[in-house]
Amino acid sequence: xxxxxxxxxxxxxxxxxxxxxxxxxxxxxxxxxxxxxxxxxxxxxxxxxxxxxxxxxxxxxxxxxxxxxxxxxxxxxxxxxxxxxxxxxxxxxxxxxxxxxxxxxxxxxxxxxxxxxxxxxxxxxxxxxxxxxxxxxxxxxxxxxxx
Ligand SMILES: Nc1ncnc2c1ncn2[C@@H]1O[C@H](COP(=O)(O)OP(=O)(O)OP(=O)(O)O)[C@@H](O)[C@H]1O
Ligand SMILES: [Mg+2]
Numbered sequence: 001x002x003x004x005x006x007x008x009x010x011x012x013x014x015x016x017x018x019x020x021x022x023x024x025x026x027x028x029x030x031x032x033x034x035x036x037x038x039x040x041x042x043x044x045x046x047x048x049x050x051x052x053x054x055x056x057x058x059x060x061x062x063x064x065x066x067x068x069x070x071x072x073x074x075x076x077x078x079x080x081x082x083x084x085x086x087x088x089x090x091x092x093x094x095x096x097x098x099x100x101x102x103x104x105x106x107x108x109x110x111x112x113x114x115x116x117x118x119x120x121x122x123x124x125x126x127x128x129x130x131x132x133x134x135x136x137x138x139x140x141x142x143x144x145x146x147x
Pocket of ligand 2: 038
């Protein structure tokens with residue numbers, strides 16, 4: 001799929017957001033600066049509006065590894081695992097143990113090897129045009145045929 005602008009990315013993020021349920025995972029894969037956090041910001045801000053909540057800042061969790069957003073009915077946990085070095089550090093985060101009521105959005109998920117039942121992996125790629133990105137979607141479970 002070709003995403004021609006930030007506006008189109010915003011529309012796409014809403015489509016994903018409308019399907020999200022507790023226990024879903026979104027993996028965001030792609031080079032530095034390609035748009036993973038921007039996608040997440042659109043998605044979280046859209047859900048905040050939809051739930052009648054105040055729209056908040058959505059910053060990159062590069063240094064904190066995790067930022068959480070309380071959407072009342074559920075939580076969104078936004079991870080950035082770029083700085084993790086190995087599986088031990090990954091395990092220390094207990095991503096898969098707690099917070100069964102959460103939706104988890106994970107940038108730089110490459111250390112994660114376990115199978116997840118409902119997961120949408122979004123691959124983002126640069127193109128030769130500044131604001132244009134190529135998106136690849138790879139879903140498991142309920143996300144299998146998502147387009
Ligand atoms: N169509 C587009 N989709 C996504 N981002 C775009 C698009 N066009 C321009 N941009 C810009 O590209 C930048 C993407 O930065 P962002 O922080 O989202 O990247 P990232 O993938 O999260 O990087 P990092 O790996 O460092 O976390 C933003 O400045 C955004 O405005
Ligand atoms: Mg980012």
